[in-house]
Amino acid sequence: MTQATPYSVLVVDDDKAMRQSLLALLEAAGWVAEAAPRGDVALERLRGMSADVTLSDVQMPGMSGLELLAALDVATAPPLVLISAHGDIPMAVQAMQDGAYSFVEKPYDPRRLLSILTHAADQYRMRQSNDRLRARLFELAGLDRVLLGETDAVRALRHEILDLAATEVPVLIEGETGTGKELVARALHDLSPRADKPFLALNCAALSPEGFEAEMFGVQGQSDGRLVMASGGTLFLDEVGACPPTVQAKLLRVIEDGQVLPVGAAEPVSVNLRVVSATNVDTEAAVRDGILRQDLLFRLNTFMLSLPPLRQRRDDIMLLAAHFLGEYARLHETQQPEITHEDAAALLAHDWPGNVRELRNVCERRVLAARRGGGSLGAAIRADQMFDDVPDTLREAVASFERELIGKAIKANEGRMDAAAEALGIGRRTLNEKIVKLGLDKNALL
Known part of the structure; x- marks a missing residue:
């Protein structure tokens, strides 16, 4: 030819x-x-x-x-x-x-x-x-701007997202808080053939077993339900390890059968959803402890993406900091602060427990300080640490309080979970669920 x-x-x-x-x-x-x-x-x-x-x-x-x-x-x-x-x-x-x-x-x-x-x-x-096609897709999707980084792990992640976006396979995204799990889920949707359909994000930790069917499946003659309205798009299950057990069973039926039965209806309604989920807990441990259904996990983890914490991609820290400083300088209409040698040392010495989200917050704090004529990245990091324990919402306040109480009970009872549950006045299963939901490491407490 x-x-x-x-x-x-x-x-x-x-x-x-x-x-x-x-x-x-x-x-x-x-x-x-x-x-x-x-x-x-x-x-x-x-x-x-x-x-x-x-x-x-x-x-x-x-x-x-x-x-x-x-x-x-x-x-x-x-x-x-x-x-x-x-x-x-x-x-x-x-x-x-x-x-x-x-x-x-x-x-x-x-x-x-x-x-x-x-x-x-x-x-x-x-x-x-x-x-050339891959580079064009990066450009169109903004992946190279959204998923910033030049380390091998981030480059590989961008390529995996492009490869998986064109498929219908369920994807489970693993990563610590602040690593960008929802961002990756949205990229999988935005690059997929479903991009013009809804992206429905559900925070599994906040799903109520009592109102789940009415809200998600709809009520006959009253409302369609969120799952029906999102049909054709992507269902993102965030914090899937904290999903209440009764809700897990109902979600599993939807994923397996592709149907929902509205409250009061005689016939089910078909839904077509690509499922992407995310977790910051050890799913195998959650299954062993009876917190996460194994059959649901098998439906969710056909392919797994692991997001590296920022401390494992230190070569990207300076690049990310420069990007965020420029972004917030434009937002707040001020000159972008330069990164000094002292700033660079502070950035590289920090462990970044809050990952990219924490770095973004530090950079915004630095830009706001620059508007007042002072500040440094080191000072912004220290300020972030000072306010780490101050919750921004009522939910975070309750979680912080529960985390402290459960940690003290586990320590006081030397890791005996039945005794810790009894001291807290809750069941052993409830204690296990809260440990997973709150991201507690029992071994680290002892």
């Missing part, structure tokens, strides 16, 4: 007659062909031409074909096909292991050589096309 744009090839061979013979063959086949007499010349030539494949002799003075291969970045360079009159099979195997596309012996069969070069060029163009 004729290409709209002819394939291009760089021929590298110190034998002038062989170079001319190969150029004649390739040009007759419709290729755009250039030649280089040595490996070092080929390296320089590749920087200035957009070759689809390189065809190189192995035995050459100066830089050999194998040395040329070693000097190329096989992840980005055009594929290299080696050609040699020396039938050295072990050398050919080693060359393939080192990244060569193929190995051809002289005298070569012209049709076989052209076939190998065409396949190599096809794969290279396809790889370039995929890379």
Whole structure:
């Protein structure tokens, strides 16, 4: 099949007659062909031409074909096909292991050589096309701006999101508080074929067993219910490890059957939802403790994404801080504060228990201080630590109070959970549920 744009090839061979013979063959086949007499010349030539494949002799003075291969970045360079009159099979195997596309012996069969070069060029163009498409998707979705970072973990996460967004598989997102679990869930939705449909986020810790069916399934003749209204879109179950047991059973039926039965209705209503869930607790431990249904977990974790805490991606801290400072400087209409050596030291010395969310808050506090003519990132971090224990909402205040009481009871009873539950005046199962919901580490308390 004729290409709209002819394939291009760089021929590298110190034998002038062989170079001319190969150029004649390739040009007759419709290729755009250039030649280089040595490996070092080929390296320089590749920087200035957009070759689809390189065809190189192995035995050459100066830089050999194998040395040329070693000097190329096989992840980005055009594929290299080696050609040699020396039938050295072990050398050919080693060359393939080192990244060569193929190995051809002289005298070569012209049709076989052209076939190998065409396949190599096809794969290279396809790889370039995929890379351009992926870059365009990043640009359109803003993934490279929303999921900031250049560490390997964040780069891999962006690629996984793009790959999973096009599928319908349930995804369970694991990560500590503040790592961006809902942000990832929204990215999976925004990049999916369901992007123009609703994104329904449910905080499982706040779901009431009593009003669940009326609110989510609807009431016959009165309301459609949130699940029905979101049909066609994405259902995001946040804090799924804190979901009440009775609600878990009802959610499982919806996920398995794709149907809901409105209160007072005789017939179920079909719903079509892609399920994405998130948790900051150990789901296997929650299953062992009877807090999370195993069958529900199996429905949710077809694919799992693990979000790294900020302390494990320290190379991204300076990049993130500069971005957030610029963002808040624009928001508050002030000049962006510079990051001093002292600021950088404070940023890198901090453990960031609140992860990216904490860093964002610190940067906003720094910008607000700059508007008043002072401040530093170190001072903003210290201020954040001072107010860590002050809850912003009534729910957080209750959670903080419960966390303190439960921690004291577990310590006082030396980890005996039945005794701790009795001291608190609650059942053992309720205590287990609260430990998971509040993110308590029992072992760390003892």
